[in-house]
Structures are given as structure tokens and as C-alpha cells.
Amino acid sequence: MIEATRSDWLDILEHRMARGEVDRRAVLKLMGALGLTASAGALSPAWAQQKTFTLVSWGGDGTKGFEKALATPFAAAAGLEVKSDGSGPSEGAVQAQAESGKISWDVMDLEYFSSITLGKKGYLGEIDYSVVNKDKVVQGGTHKWGVAVGYNSYVLVYNKAQFGDNPPRTWADFFNVEKFPGKRTFPKWMVGMPEAALLADGVKPENLYPLDLDRAFAKIKALLPHVVSVWSSGAESQQLMRDGDAAMGTLWGTRAIIVDRDTNQDVTFDFNDAFYAPDGWGYMKNNPAGAEAANKFIAFAQDPAIQIDMLRLIGFGPANPEASAKVPDDLKRVNCTQPEHLAKMHLIDMNWYADNYGPALDKFVALVAS
Numbered sequence: 001m002i003e004a005t006r007s008d009w010l011d012i013l014e015h016r017m018a019r020g021e022v023d024r025r026a027v028l029k030l031m032g033a034l035g036l037t038a039s040a041g042a043l044s045p046a047w048a049q050q051k052t053f054t055l056v057s058w059g060g061d062g063t064k065g066f067e068k069a070l071a072t073p074f075a076a077a078a079g080l081e082v083k084s085d086g087s088g089p090s091e092g093a094v095q096a097q098a099e100s101g102k103i104s105w106d107v108m109d110l111e112y113f114s115s116i117t118l119g120k121k122g123y124l125g126e127i128d129y130s131v132v133n134k135d136k137v138v139q140g141g142t143h144k145w146g147v148a149v150g151y152n153s154y155v156l157v158y159n160k161a162q163f164g165d166n167p168p169r170t171w172a173d174f175f176n177v178e179k180f181p182g183k184r185t186f187p188k189w190m191v192g193m194p195e196a197a198l199l200a201d202g203v204k205p206e207n208l209y210p211l212d213l214d215r216a217f218a219k220i221k222a223l224l225p226h227v228v229s230v231w232s233s234g235a236e237s238q239q240l241m242r243d244g245d246a247a248m249g250t251l252w253g254t255r256a257i258i259v260d261r262d263t264n265q266d267v268t269f270d271f272n273d274a275f276y277a278p279d280g281w282g283y284m285k286n287n288p289a290g291a292e293a294a295n296k297f298i299a300f301a302q303d304p305a306i307q308i309d310m311l312r313l314i315g316f317g318p319a320n321p322e323a324s325a326k327v328p329d330d331l332k333r334v335n336c337t338q339p340e341h342l343a344k345m346h347l348i349d350m351n352w353y354a355d356n357y358g359p360a361l362d363k364f365v366a367l368v369a370s
Helices: 002-018 024-034 045-050 061-078 091-100 112-120 171-175 193-200 213-226 234-242 253-262 291-300 304-314 321-326 350-369
Strands: 052-056 081-085 107-111 146-159 184-187 227-231 248-252 267-269 275-283
Touching: 052 291, 091 112, 107 112, 107 291, 112 146, 112 275, 112 350, 146 171, 146 253, 146 304, 171 193, 171 213, 184 234, 193 213, 193 350, 213 227, 213 350, 227 234, 234 248, 234 253, 248 253, 253 267, 275 291, 304 321
Parallel strands: 052 081, 052 107, 184 227, 184 248
Antiparallel strands: 107 275, 146 248, 146 267, 146 275
16 A cells, blocks of 8 residues: 555645645655655764665656656765665565564654564664664554654545535534535555444444454445445545545545545545555664664654654655654644644554554455445
């Protein structure tokens, strides 16, 4: 799923650059926050002496375009030789590199639950919490081998014209096709959908985990006749809602923000009953640049200013609670990690996904394809 998410972020940035909405300096800062290239700033002597530091993200044509336009000047500003590897730090790729003994990666932008799995297998270095500040991470964003990069959300988006003064507000509403008629859409990546189905079926939030997949999938199966499309990319989800093909949908918050803005809130959302989850920094055990450099980079990426840039440019919620007080008023409505929004959202259990995601996703894909 994370490859699709990263490609989606890059697509968002390219779209905004084409429209002249992106400030070049802000994007340069953001490249470090996304793990697409190195970040300028106070570099430790150990880091500077290393000369080469490899950040690993999720590649694709979008990444290549951004590297050509932005990575070279950004690396020059940092005074380092920075290697941006876009081959994708999947669990299999990390394991293969670790077991080969030929470690070439330093810091990686990992699916948060993958960082848990890989850490337990002994492939990741431990986060040094004397360098990285746990207090600068929202609840649910730290563990032994990983730290939240930032937070995305999974929200209910709806067409205001169709529902007037009585819009859907909960996942029970999303599944109630009699009271709220119209076509639905949701992601093929599954995350958040079993939780939504169970909440709609009467499960209390505190009892969601471990997920009862049989019960959740039965609820989803009953909804399928009312689903116009199971989307596979953020751009597709945005188009389905903007063009009116779906009356409501489950979207990544990053895309919900765009469609909300582009339609002047004719297609909109809020964070009531929504889900939120982190993506995570992690680094290879015995990485070439060393654990000190990796931890200092991760600590640098906790800078609230960088994280607010991530929010402004792609809608990714800051992981650092200090950022919420500094978020401009015009962005607070769309920031999933504002305290007032977190109070009415549900944190996705990354430990459950670390143990169960692969087999569960296979069953989900088979269900929605049936």
C-alpha cells in the first residue's frame, strides 16, 4: 500500500507545481521530510564525514522527475553526496539486503507496520530516543525500531448536493444505503475498511482489535452491489468523487483535501469517525552511514516547520504535536492531527497489521473481486 501512497503524494506535488501553487523553497524542505532526498540543516560531524547518505523511498516516474528538478540543488545546499534510492523498501527487499550482508541503505520510509515486522526479525537498527524525541510524536507513532514520519487519515467524503442538510457522518451512515442512497467507493488496500464495517455493525471502538474479519467482510460484501468502483490510486478516488460517479467514498485524507478544495466544498468531509495512522522512519541495522547519522536525520525531520510544509503541500498531518499550535488557521480544518480532530478519530492498530496484513489483504482482494 505504501508504494501507492508515495506515488500519490508525488502526483499531488506535481499537480500543484503545474498549477503554480507550490513554493520551491518549501518543496526543497519537504523532500527531506518525505525521504526523497537529504535534508539541509545542522549536520553532525559524523554525518558530514560520511559524505554519502542513502535515503530510500518508493520511486516511480514521479520520483525521477522530482529528483531531476529538485534533488540535485537540494543535495548541493546540504553539502553532501546524497543518494536517493527509489527502489522501494518493501519487507522483502529489506530482508534480502540484510541477509546478504551487503548493506547499502541508511534511512528508509517504511510502512509503519512493516517497520515493526522487520525490527522483530532483527533487520533494523534501534531508534535512539536520547536523540529522537518521543515527546515530538503523536500517540501511536513510536516503537523500538521506528518513528512516525507523519500521519494520513481515512475519511468519509460525500457530495453535499445529494444529501443537503442531512449528510452522512459516521460509518454506520456509509453502510446505510436506504437512508443514504447512492453509489460508494473505497480503496482496494483494505486498511480502515474492516474497522469501518465493524463500527457500522455495532462494534464499539475500544473493541475493534483484534479485527473480526469474517464479520467485517460479511458487512462489506452486502455493500458491494452499491459500490461503483474499488479504487487503486488517489487520483482515481478523487475523480470518482469530483465527477459524481460516487455519492460518498472512503478516501485518503490527502485526496479528500484536494477534492474539497477543487469543488469549493461541494464534495467535502470532516474527521468525525475517521481513522488515522502513521508512516514510519526506520534504518538498516549496520547501515553504512552509522546509527548516529540515521538517528540525527530522523530527529531533524521532527522539525515542526518541515512537517507543516508536508501538511500544506500534500495534506500529511504533522507527527510532532508542537506543530499543531503553529499550523496556520486556514489549514487547521484539514489537519488530521489537530487535537480537536484526534479526539473524534480512531487510531489504527499497527501491531495488528504487522501480524495480519498480508493474509487479510489477500482475502479482501478476493472478496471485492467476486
